[in-house]
Amino acid sequence: MEDDKKVDVAAQAAAFLAQDEVHEPMHDKNLWAARMKRDAAAREVPEWETLRQLASQIKEHTLTHLLQYLTEFEKNATSRGAKVYWARDAAEHNQHVWDILREKNISSVIKSKSMLQEECGMTAFLENRGITVTESDLGERIQQLDDQPPSHIVMPAIHKTREDVAQLFARNIGTDPANTDPHYLTEAMRNDARKRFLEAGAGMTGANFAIAETGSFVVCTNEGNADIGASVPPVHIASIGIEKLLPKVKDLGIFIRLLSRSALGTLATQYTSHFSGPRKGGELHIILTDNGRSKRLGMPEFWTSLKCIRCGACMNTCPVYRRSGGLAYGATYSGPIGIILDPTFDESKYSELPYHSSLCGSCTEVCPVKINISDQILQWRKVMAAKKYLPAARRLAFGTAGKIFEHPQLFRSAETMASGALKFTPNFLLYNRVLNPWGRHRELPHFAGQTFREWYLQYKAKNNEHGT
Amino acid sequence: MEHNSRSQVLAAVERQMPTHKIAYPEIPDFPRTAADLLAAFEDRVKDAGGEVFHLADAAAAQALLVSQYADAGIICSATPEITGDRDIHAVKNPHELADVAVGVIRARFGVAENGMVWLTEEDLVVNALGFLSQHLVILLSPQAIVGDMYDAYLRVHLEDTAYGCFMMGPSATADIGAVLVHGAQGARSLRVYLLP
Ligand code: SF4
Numbered sequence: 273m274e275d276d277k278k279v280d281v282a283a284q285a286a287a288f289l290a291q292d293e294v295h296e297p298m299h300d301k302n303l304w305a306a307r308m309k310r311d312a313a314a315r316e317v318p319e320w321e322t323l324r325q326l327a328s329q330i331k332e333h334t335l336t337h338l339l340q341y342l343t344e345f346e347k348n349a350t351s352r353g354a355k356v357y358w359a360r361d362a363a364e365h366n367q368h369v370w371d372i373l374r375e376k377n378i379s380s381v382i383k384s385k386s387m388l389q390e391e392c393g394m395t396a397f398l399e400n401r402g403i404t405v406t407e408s409d410l411g412e413r414i415q416q417l418d419d420q421p422p423s424h425i426v427m428p429a430i431h432k433t434r435e436d437v438a439q440l441f442a443r444n445i446g447t448d449p450a451n452t453d454p455h456y457l458t459e460a461m462r463n464d465a466r467k468r469f470l471e472a473g474a475g476m477t478g479a480n481f482a483i484a485e486t487g488s489f490v491v492c493t494n495e496g497n498a499d500i501g502a503s504v505p506p507v508h509i510a511s512i513g514i515e516k517l518l519p520k521v522k523d524l525g526i527f528i529r530l531l532s533r534s535a536l537g538t539l540a541t542q543y544t545s546h547f548s549g550p551r552k553g554g555e556l557h558i559i560l561t562d563n564g565r566s567k568r569l570g571m572p573e574f575w576t577s578l579k580c581i582r583c584g585a586c587m588n589t590c591p592v593y594r595r596s597g598g599l600a601y602g603a604t605y606s607g608p609i610g611i612i613l614d615p616t617f618d619e620s621k622y623s624e625l626p627y628h629s630s631l632c633g634s635c636t637e638v639c640p641v642k643i644n645i646s647d648q649i650l651q652w653r654k655v656m657a658a659k660k661y662l663p664a665a666r667r668l669a670f671g672t673a674g675k676i677f678e679h680p681q682l683f684r685s686a687e688t689m690a691s692g693a694l695k696f697t698p699n700f701l702l703y704n705r706v707l708n709p710w711g712r713h714r715e716l717p718h719f720a721g722q723t724f725r726e727w728y729l730q731y732k733a734k735n736n737e738h739g740t
Numbered sequence: 741m742e743h744n745s746r747s748q749v750l751a752a753v754e755r756q757m758p759t760h761k762i763a764y765p766e767i768p769d770f771p772r773t774a775a776d777l778l779a780a781f782e783d784r785v786k787d788a789g790g791e792v793f794h795l796a797d798a799a800a801a802q803a804l805l806v807s808q809y810a811d812a813g814i815i816c817s818a819t820p821e822i823t824g825d826r827d828i829h830a831v832k833n834p835h836e837l838a839d840v841a842v843g844v845i846r847a848r849f850g851v852a853e854n855g856m857v858w859l860t861e862e863d864l865v866v867n868a869l870g871f872l873s874q875h876l877v878i879l880l881s882p883q884a885i886v887g888d889m890y891d892a893y894l895r896v897h898l899e900d901t902a903y904g905c906f907m908m909g910p911s912a913t914a915d916i917g918a919v920l921v922h923g924a925q926g927a928r929s930l931r932v933y934l935l936p
Contacts, residue, residue: 302918305918316793318770319768319770322768322770326765326767328764329762329763329764329765329790330761333761333765335757335758335762336757336758336760336761336762337757337761338753338757339750339754339757342750352912353902353904357745358745358746358751359749360745360748360752361746364745408925410913410915410916410925411913411915414915414916427914427918428915429915429916430915430918433917434916434919437916452917453893454916454917454921455921457916458915458921458923459923462923462924462925465925466838469925470835470838480921486898486899488898494911494912494924495912495913495915495925495926496914496924496925496926497924497925497926499867499870499871499926500868500871502867503834503866503867503870503871503872503903504834504835504868504871504872512752514749519764521893522767524889524893525888525889525893526889526890528889529853529889536914539784539787539788539853539855539908540854540856540889540906541908542907542908542910542911542912542926543772543905543906543907543911543926544856544905545903545904545905546896546898546903546904546905547902547903548898548899548901548902548903548904550902551861551867551902551903552866552867552902560749562752562753562793566742566752567751568757569753569756569757569758570755570756570757572758575758578906587842592799605833617900628933659832
């Protein structure tokens, strides 16, 4: 059941930081490495900036003509033999899936990564109806076994150490808890997943892109797990958000070049698979799902967030995300993109997310489809302030909280600090590692000139109020 | 209910679409960067975790296959140039491929930019061959290399095939401790046999 309580992202991030001296530095380091690889990959493409511009414009064109592209996609996919369903929201999406499975007496499905299915809470819905749902992406499977949502849209278990995974697998699939070798652990899961692929009555996927011109959709994975799910069980069900449309096949030349370079700094994913109607001897069901997207399309300040291709680059670069862990956001989407998407699902629940940012603008700089992410974060703050979602003291505190998360060592010592001599000056600079690679002499935004102690006392007072 | 959902989603989209329409952009013809397509392709296949071999003819390819996979187990070939142990055309159900050690498939073309090969349903005969096989051998004509993804998408013809995959090396993951491991779910290894 959905919990409507306001997400206290700062407190949850603090807990991630405070747990030990291992998780947060590892998380930070691994994501920063992905960011640096992304920079190197982008530099190798002379037309990189032009590609970003083109991708942005193609997406804006598609979204401002979405009606025609959706009907074109539907027509072409149907004529290829796919069955197309429409879902206004998560409930309708899940019902379609359930209806398809029930009609065919399917009791177990194997799924690859789909943020939309995550959004819809599909797995829990199906499990409540007796369906066995197995995640096939390794990271997603790790999260499923640990009963946690993915913490990153591309690297779902990036907040876990290999020791965490070794413990988890030892409990669940009988591996040696002392063996933390990723090769050993991956092999163990490969063998465990293999039988589930063979038992499954349906394979479920999402889609990275849907092509109006041919009624095709594209799924990108590194493991090949989506392809096994689509090629082995007789039924393939694909959940596709209505914003995934692209007009033409040739557009993929631009988007495939951008996607994995932005995500992990690799030239492409190992598998870029194109589904145009059912495979020989199989069935293909496509669920075109709105779930808040049309509403977002009508928000003048926020509709361009629909351009997002879910690469995760904004998360990898975000100094606040890297130190918070994705689970702190308490939402399907975390990091900068989460901050601007989540409130469109529930303004009150996610009203504090827009304050969980330093507004440094790095996300906007790396976004392959040029979404003005940091501007939208600021805009969301204005929405939240206008709607008085936050008490004044808390609003002030968070401007500073963002700064503290860039300096975890300060935060960690907070418990023992006798008095707050630390002054956070308005233009308090981010440390070099973060600032330099952006190579822009941009004026950093101003923050409330509040001392750490003031912030800390407010933070403590708030927590005491809630009896924790 | 179904028709109702369709019209409601489409009506909502129509109502909410921004009134200021953005034009589809002019896509420039980007300069091709790789001078020697084959050499670039080979390098990229290796970067992606694959290997490349040059073969003079089908007999040489068959001999190499036998030597490389002497004890591997069942070999299933989807191309008439190579003979395996199992007839792919007799396969009725993808599950019959669960015990295949080596799948052999001829790719339509390769991409110099990233080392991808393009495989369609027609090339795989049974799609699962590309994903249940423990190891893959991909035959590719050394002449069939395009420069980049722009050229690649001019050659895919999605209207002619229900399934097509750009495969770039073997299966990979870095989901545990950000350490790269090959053979997560799909093929553990991928070898390209360059064969005219
Ligand atoms: S907002 Fe941009 S950078 Fe972030 S996930 Fe989406 S496409 Fe990638």
